[in-house]
Amino acid sequence: MNILQFPNPRLREKSEPVKKVDEKTLAFIERLKEAMYINKGCVGIAAPQVGTLSRIVVVDVTGHKKAEQQSGLLVLINPILLIREGSVTNREGCLSVPDFTGNVERYSGTRYQYVDTDGYDRLLETSGFEAVAVQHEVDHLDGVLFIDRVRNAKRDLFKRKAY
Ligand code: NI
Secondary structure, eight states: OOOOOTTOGGGGSOOBOOSOOOHHHHHHHHHHHHHHHHSTTOOEEEGGGGTOOBSEEEEOOTTOTTOSOOOOOEEEEEEEEEEEEOOEEEEEOOTTSTTEEEEEEEOSEEEEEEEOTTSOEEEEEEEHHHHHHHHHHHHHTTTOOHHHHOSOHHHHEEEOSOO
């Protein structure tokens, strides 16, 4: 799948809730997972990054050295942040912002409500790096990129040569 890159205006739009988890939704999620796993080092991707303005994210931090909590593959449909606590700063990157990484402060502990791939309401409690990855992806659903959350561009934004 083609990954949209900053400053594509579609990345700045607000995504719509998924009304029904049907076969079309599930087929799309499979393609979204492929797009995540094919990009080495990528721990998550959100539907708008491939141009689909639906509230769907996938995250998988398995094997990542910074991740204490590893829940395996997470597919979150219509995620809503219910509880937030603490703070943690990590260097973040994004397939849609390939030229930069940045230090971003986020909640260190979160609880999300979401709909799973069977259409059921679920809760996810997560912390640390995994929680950060989920927050980064959910931001995409509201048109927010990590570069928006970098406090001081001079100090906390870094140019990189290759993804
Ligand atoms: Ni991203």
